[in-house]
Amino acid sequence: MTGSKTTSTTIARMRAGRARGESKTDAAKLRAAAPYAWDGENEDERPLTREEMQAGIAAYRRRRGRPAGSDKESTTIRLDRDILAAFRASGPGWQTRMNAALRDWLKTHTPT
Template sequence: MNKKPNPELIDHDNPEWTAQDVKTAKSFSSLPATLQTKLRKRGPQKSPPKVSTTIRLSPDVVQAFRASGDGWQTRIDAALRDWLRTHSPA
């Protein structure tokens, strides 16, 4: 069962790789060391990186935030940050 791609999501400047593309691709370790160093570097972080964690939330809370669309996890983070302004977690 092949699913047709969404035409709005097709990036003609970045086509999907063919089997031949995969076959002729070079591994990262085969690139010159100078290029590897350049590709590994990240720019300065605009803000401290977030911490990945797992928490259990009530289903209704998750549903409400997910229903609000993309970025729902960021909105949960903002809601918790707002709560911390007026409450002590202990």
């Protein structure tokens, strides 16, 4: 695994560390550290209240998914491979660009 931060140790070393009062994780160190204390000067550094955090989470949950009221319709269409490859090669947003190309074509042509 690239970038893995796992380490290995023996059971004997783990038991010896636990006997000395060392934690298996850093959670104990975090709990023992002094809590953040806001100095009251900079409002941007003020920790959020529980209500503010819950309101932010609720707003995030409402935003997830597709936008409501979209005028788009999902469809299946068969296209020549070279045309599809050309649009895909143009990078992210190729479907939007394909939609714009079709819209531009409709300005000068009447579908039959």
